[in-house]
Amino acid sequence: QQQVKQSPQSLIVQKGGISIINCAYENTAFDYFPWYQQFPGKGPALLIAIRPDVSEKKEGRFTISFNKSAKQFSLHIMDSQPGDSATYFCAASMDFGNEKLTFGTGTRLTIIP
Amino acid sequence: DTGVSQDPRHKITKRGQNVTFRCDPISEHNRLYWYRQTLGQGPEFLTYFQNEAQLEKSRLLSDRFSAERPKGSFSTLEIQRTEQGDSAMYLCASSTGLAQGGELFFGEGSRLTVL
Numbered sequence: 001q002q003q004v005k006q007s008p009q010s011l012i013v014q015k016g017g018i019s020i021i022n023c024a025y026e027n028t029a030f031d032y033f034p035w036y037q038q039f040p041g042k043g044p045a046l047l048i049a050i051r052p053d054v055s056e057k058k059e060g061r062f063t064i065s066f067n068k069s070a071k072q073f074s075l076h077i078m079d080s081q082p083g084d085s086a087t088y089f090c091a092a093s094m095d096f097g098n099e100k101l102t103f104g105t106g107t108r109l110t111i112i113p
Numbered sequence: 114d115t116g117v118s119q120d121p122r123h124k125i126t127k128r129g130q131n132v133t134f135r136c137d138p139i140s141e142h143n144r145l146y147w148y149r150q151t152l153g154q155g156p157e158f159l160t161y162f163q164n165e166a167q168l169e170k171s172r173l174l175s176d177r178f179s180a181e182r183p184k185g186s187f188s189t190l191e192i193q194r195t196e197q198g199d200s201a202m203y204l205c206a207s208s209t210g211l212a213q214g215g216e217l218f219f220g221e222g223s224r225l226t227v228l
Binding site: 006032034041042043044045046049089091093095098099100101102103104105106 | 117144146153154155156157158161163168169171204206208210211212216217218219220221222
């Protein structure tokens with residue numbers, strides 16, 4: 001059962017534009033929502049994460065928006081740059097000592113000049 | 114470099130052979146995780162250790178898979194009697210604990226190809 005649904009599967013954005021990737025989850029016990037960035041041949045690296053006590057978190061050009069009632073969260077990349085071209089994964093985990101991350105299927109982002 | 118290191122980075126084997134992967138976590142991290150990633154998919158949780166104790170195993174981890182972390186430092190993941198469906202990237206990560214506000218640091222993975 002896929003518990004975290006991610007869209008779109010691929011995304012092409014012009015340099016300087018805004019990239020938006022969406023995720024939806026089913027399990028209301030999830031309470032930690034990270035986004036990972038993965039370049040070809042590399043392991044995923046944490047980009048930004050949010051817990052449900054806030055609706056938005058911003059770090060530089062990256063923002064997570066979180067809608068608890070809709071069970072959705074999204075990643076916004078402002079002023080997208082060619083170096084942002086990578087695969088992005090959303091993920092979720094539960095609290096109470098749970099150490100398992102459930103990942104979405106990924107979005108391949110390409111930033112064109 | 115004090116990140117998570119994995120060895121070998123690539124392994125090609127014939128169906129039926131056994132393979133073993135090694136992971137060296139970040140030294141101060143007491144949690145160690147194994148994930149599997151197939152092409153075009155997100156990583157899938159396999160198992161995790163707190164120190165030397167294996168605390169959770171996914172149903173994906175069949176009887177042919179075994180993971181150890183004998184002294185609470187490095188870990189090994191062994192796959193016996195490999196099958197073509199085992200072809201994937203095996204990712205190791207370490208952390209001070211998600212529940213403790215830590216983050217997962219992933220290694221670059223060990224890519225397995227079963228012919």
